[in-house]
Amino acid sequence: MQLSKKLILYIFILVTIGSCIEPYFPGDLDYEPMLFIQAIVTDHPDIAPRVQLSNTYPLSTGEDEIIPYVNISGATVYIERDDGIRYYFSEQSWGKGIYYLPDPSFALVAGSSYMLFVETVDGQQFESGYEPYILPTEIEEIGYKYATDQTSELGETSEGYSFNVTTTGDGAESSYYRWEMDHTYRYKVSLHADFIWTGVRLVDTTNYHLVYCYMDDFVRGIYVGSTSGLT
The missing domain is CATH 2.60.40 (Immunoglobulin-like)
Structure with a gap:
């Protein structure tokens, strides 16, 4: 019986070691x-x-x-x-x-x-x-939905919005598209302040009237689409 326990433990260790992810260089x-x-x-x-x-x-x-x-x-x-x-x-x-x-x-x-x-x-x-130079195709409709997607093999997820664009071509030949996007978002001030630091000194003022702030930023990346293979 003692030998059997050692054998089971030994096999379990081998299986565990064999299932490890190999390092990537x-x-x-x-x-x-x-x-x-x-x-x-x-x-x-x-x-x-x-x-x-x-x-x-x-x-x-x-x-x-x-x-x-x-x-x-x-x-x-x-x-x-x-x-x-x-x-x-x-x-x-x-x-x-x-x-x-x-x-x-x-x-x-x-x-x-x-x-x-x-x-x-x-x-x-x-x-x-x-x-x-081909005249650009008009965008007919832009839609979006809020979704949670898996972003890694370890099961990590990320929440955000996915967008879809609807357009129509002349159907004569394949068309290729590229978009450049920027986004404007609103965020709420999490804490109230009675002073503002100017980089030199504290100013006796508040941010109570600045409850919401807005920021505009360029969306990095290359976003392309093609009608190749579509009928």
């Missing part, structure tokens, strides 16, 4: 240095056309610990229309590798095609094919 992944070019050219009056250049780097090291594959600063960047007209971008002083189009008169022309050209300071050239 990002350094084990293959790494290939390359240049990423992200560009957005839109007819939205509040969004200036921009191009961002960035280098890849291994997950096991920091971005500042590697030699860049391409020098992303000081590049020549322009958009060329199919009739030969070019619009040149300028690099922003506060953002290395971020280029904006400073020409306020720039406007996309329906029926025209555009290509992107990038030449780095070390002479490497990159260019896209000509892409036609």
Whole structure:
């Protein structure tokens, strides 16, 4: 009987050890240095056309610990229309590798095609094919619902809102969409204050009249959609 108890305990330990999650080391992944070019050219009056250049780097090291594959600063960047007209971008002083189009008169022309050209300071050239400008599709309806979704394999959940967008295309060919979003939210002051700290001294005042505050923020990420495969 004593031997049987030891055997059961031994098997239980083996099963427990075998079910552990193996550690994951990002350094084990293959790494290939390359240049990423992200560009957005839109007819939205509040969004200036921009191009961002960035280098890849291994997950096991920091971005500042590697030699860049391409020098992303000081590049020549322009958009060329199919009739030969070019619009040149300028690099922003506060953002290395971020280029904006400073020409306020720039406007996309329906029926025209555009290509992107990038030449780095070390002479490497990159260019896209000509892409036609298609008038944007109107959004018919935006809906939302409050939901709780599982966000990890460990069963952790997150509460929030999910949104759906309804639109209709002409059905002639597949369409591809990208959205940029910002959100405005309201929050309630949790505590009352009889003084406000200005960074230098306390001011004898209250926040009783500031019960609710509002904040606007840009939603980070790339949100895309496609009608490919839909009928």
